[in-house]
Amino acid sequence: MICLMSYCQTTLGYVTEPSESLEVWADSISLINDGQTISTLTIYEKDIHDYTAFNMAIVVPEGVTVARVKQGREEVDDIHLTDRATSSHNITCGMPDSNTIKIISSSPSLANYFPTTEDDSNDYALFTIGLVASPEVEPGEYNIELCDIKFVLESADAYILPEEPLVFPITIESFSTGIKKVDSTEGTTQKFDLQGRPVNAEQTNGIYIVNGKKILVD
Helix, strand or coil, rough: CCHHHHHHHHHHCEEEEEEECCCCEEEEEEEEECCCCCEEEEEEEECCCCCCCCEEECCCCCCCCCCCECCCCCCEEEEEEEECCCCCCCEEEEEECCEEEEEEECCCCCCCCCCCCCCCCCCCCEEEEEECCCCCCEEEEEEEEEEEEEEEECCEEEECCCCCCCEEEEECCCCCCCCECCCCCCCCCCCCCCCEEEEECCCEEEEECCCCEEEEEE
16 A cells, blocks of 8 residues: 555656746836826747646736726736637736736646647737836836746646746836827817727817827817
């Protein structure tokens, strides 16, 4: 009995070890410190192995949080897997403190993520997450860190990066930067609010997006 238990513990155990072939990286992005404009951060993964699950953490500047978006009648975290993942995968995130975003993705059926996107238009992009910056965040150059990265095989063995954390730049811009003040009588060009929704012509006062630029109309 003792020998059998020892054998099971050895064969059913799993191994986590550093990988020299696993690559994880992120885009550099800019955020507007207005507390509502969403900037999308894309995380990429590349390896010779196929994985079925992963977890990681993103360390962000104080005042940067995960955006909330409307889904049906609810508001949910703005985090999405790309088409490298099938419908059998899920992804969730949370902020255990004011600087850390914890992310976990898995497949109950142990399906693998596809190596690339279906049409190869965005190779190795794995998931996106929407971020917003509060008005309290001073404009300037900051860093985000990717850490606690672990990718899990179907066998339950896992790989981590040999060196962590990974550091990528992030720019915080002032809400007022690039806003042009115009008279409400200037033209009839279609205006959009800061969420990208068309605005009626009668709604003249406020800050809108016109031809891709922020416009202050009064």
